[in-house]
Amino acid sequence: MTCDPLALPSSAADWPAWFRARTASELARATELVDALRSAPPADPVAVLRQWDRAAGHLGNAAAAGSLFGNVHPLDEVRDLADAAEQEAQRIGTAWGLDRELYDVFATIDDGAVAHDPLAARVLAKVRNDFRRSGVDKDEATRTRIAEIHERLTELDQEFSRVIRDDVRTVRVTPEQLAGMPDDWLAAHPVDAEGMVTVTTDYPDSVPVRMFARDQDVRRQVTVAFLDRGWPTTEPLLTELFALRHELATTVGYADWPSYDADVKMIGRSNPVAEEARNEPSRSIPAFIERIVAAAEEPMRRDLAQLLERYRRDFPDATEVPGYDYNHYAELVRAERYDVDSQRVRAYFDFAKVRTGLLEVTGRLFGLRYEQVDVPVWHEDVTSYDVFATQPVVEVRGAPAPSLETRIGRIHLDLHPREGKYKHAAQFTLTDGVAGEQLPEGVLVCNFSRGLMEHDHVVTLFHEFGHLLHHVLGGHGAWYRFAGVATEWDFVEAPSQMLEEWAWHADVLRTFATDAAGEPIPGDLVAAMRAADDYGKGIYARTQMFYAAMSYWFHADRVHGADAPDLTSRMVELQRRYAALPYLPGTHMFASFGHLGGYSSGYYTYMWSLVIAKDMWSAFDEADPFAPEVAQRYRDRVLVPGGAADAADLVADFLGRPFSFDAYAAWLDR
Structure with a gap:
């Protein structure tokens, strides 16, 4: 049926x-x-x-x-x-x-x-x-x-969520202050009647400006505006949110909200990554954070030393690099030390070509075909595709496998910013799939440029599409309870993070990354991009652990009836303890940290999942990332079952062993 x-x-x-x-x-x-x-x-x-x-x-x-x-x-x-x-x-x-x-x-x-x-x-x-x-x-x-x-x-x-979505801040600057910005970006931001250019805090504006603008004051203004979105409006909302979560958790018998939340997560069970998880599962969260912090210490120090060395050429007396200068100077390090110019890289990533390439790559990898359909949607920017299986899929647990060339789902891509729209990148469910009853439909909601894309945004697109594939491929079982990404919540990022690997592979990129003349991206440039991407891993890991610690301690601070500290003060304390970059005085990043809503105390999920993703990627042959045997085994044993088994068992079924920390540690220290 x-x-x-x-x-x-x-x-x-x-x-x-x-x-x-x-x-x-x-x-x-x-x-x-x-x-x-x-x-x-x-x-x-x-x-x-x-x-x-x-x-x-x-x-x-x-x-x-x-x-x-x-x-x-x-x-x-x-x-x-x-x-x-x-x-x-x-x-x-x-x-x-x-x-x-x-x-x-x-x-x-x-x-x-x-x-x-x-x-x-x-x-x-x-x-x-x-x-x-x-x-x-x-x-x-x-x-x-x-x-x-x-x-x-x-x-x-x-x-x-509404406040974050609607609070778009702006900075008005002169054209001269935008020296260093890409030509296509400047063309999309004309000078107004007063001779000024408006820069918003939406990603297609704020990310390139913080990376390319040579004017330090512009970078500082845009960074401050970006970090202060939602403040002060969301602070009382969050304070009440954390207090009510604590009350709920303790009312139903848990020590605190992180214990309640972790009880149904992978981290709440004994496993190779958080062996501390026994009778108090939430204690394994700070233990995992500290493990990543320790592993990232030396890579972070190497990253910061290179960054500060470059920064001191312009500011000889500097002892640290402020957050508003990080993206710009990290880009200079990559350009000068690794010969990677992001503006040159952008020339190979036209949005339309990237979208087409994404579909071709994932179709080849997982035995799928996408057919664009002209159907009613909620906005003219949205493109819709029916998804068909072109390679046999194993029998789904509890339901027959879809036959070849049967439509197995529909996806909708809503990929450009507009007023009133979600400001980040995420996969949303339209319908969960159950065999014979309801077709899985998913929606990718992102905020990308309509023209040239930063490669980081290409990686983000692959990442989010990984969620969409999980939703569609896992939507053919017999139970709604196990449909799509219905695994433990701290595993759902692993399949999407692993799909990022294909956005870094030279042979893959050359199939769709071409410049205006049609020339594919050179292999040596991709190699340099990967080397440059290795720069900053330590800083990235420590930044992520700052976010994870904030999401955990904002909830855990309420134990035993203790008064919760002021959110700004606690954020500053945790940033100083965990992050690689210093706090920017007067800013309130937590006020727009949307993951405090859906992920609550579990932001560690992203790094936890990355540990698993790196281990799963180790099963693939980098010389042949499309090798059908391993790709189909991954599809059928990890994605297709949805939540029909514990995530650790799905991964072990694919790898032939329990997952471990080793591949991640080796990658971080590379």
Whole structure:
């Protein structure tokens, strides 16, 4: 049985009514299925679990639509409807988790009655754990308070995201102050009637200016504006968010929010990377941070020594490089020491060619074909593709494998900035996929230039597309619970980080990276780019650990009722302890650190996943990154199963051994 993609409205005027109808029907169906479970559950325990799973799938459809369109739709009315729908889906899900009568339906299932179906048994174990973590065993007053906390947390998270999304700051400068900027960037930023040029804090403006502008004051102004987005508005939102998370975690029996959050993560189990994880899983987070900090110490010192040596040619008395000068002088180090001029590199990465190349590379790698389709979408910038399998896919656990040339998903690429749109880069779900019931649809939301791209942005595009592939390839099992990227949350970045490797491979890049004359990027330039990219790894790792420590300690500081420190003071303290670069006085970077919303105390995830990604990449032959045997094994054993097994088991199945820290350590010290 094949499934059709979701049909979106064909005109802007139809969007509000369509969105109301879509979310109302999904929420109604979810409620109907759960009400029936309470009143007359099926006699077959597996059927009980399937009905619950389908209800969760319908609830997820409403929540996904709310999350996506609240971040990308150009109409304020639709964004407001989306926020409300996401809140309602969260409210319903919270109510389910606190419903003792509903819990009894699952508590009374005999484990032996589902033992013949391993995936059903896995669902049952996870559902029972969900109820335990929700606080279903608490008294009525406590459960009422838990519901209030969940509702407020959703509101705070949405408001935090909205403020960051809408707070675009600007710096006005003279044309002369933009010396050093690429010609195509200057052409896209004409002088206004007052003889000035406006630079925004959106990535296509702020990243190139901080890298290329020769005027230090311009770099400083743009950096300060970028770091101060959201402040002071988001500070009280975050303070309340952290306090409520702590209250929720302690109410349901955990020491603090990081313990609650880590309990269902990879890091919450014993493994080769965080052996400290035993009875107190959250303690393995600072232990992992310290392990990376120690491994990055010497590489960071080498990076900083090269950076300061170059900086002192212009500022002889300097003892450190300020943050607003880092990107510019790191670029000079790469250009002078490694002979890599980023403006020359940009000439090979025209956006349209990169997008086409991305599809060709991933299609060849994973046995896929993308067919562009002309369908209604929410904005004219969005391009949509149907995805087809051209190579056999192994049987998905619990469901038959898709046949060749069957449409296995639809993807939407929303890749350029606009007012009111999400400001970072992420993959959003439109629909989760279940075999025979619903086609997986995913959306890539980024903010790239329409012309030439920095290579870093090319890498980001490959990274985010890795999430999209995971969503589509993992969307053909038998359970919504395990669809797509439904693995432990600290693993979801690993497949996308590994796909970045193809954006660094000379033979891969030469298939689509060509200049205006059609000449492919030279192999020696790519080699120099890779050598230059090795510069700064230590600084990068330490910066990431500063972010990870901030996300952890902002939540962990509330243990034993202690008053949480002022967020700015705590951020400055943690930056001094962990980061490679100094604090820029007067700035409040945490105020726009969107990962404090979705990732909460778990920003360590990015580096944790990178450790695993480097280990998985070691299974590939760099001389032949498209070798079909290993690529198909990776696709079928890591991506296709979705969350049908623990991530550590999926990786071990692919590698033939448990994952380790060794490949990452070797890469960091290279």
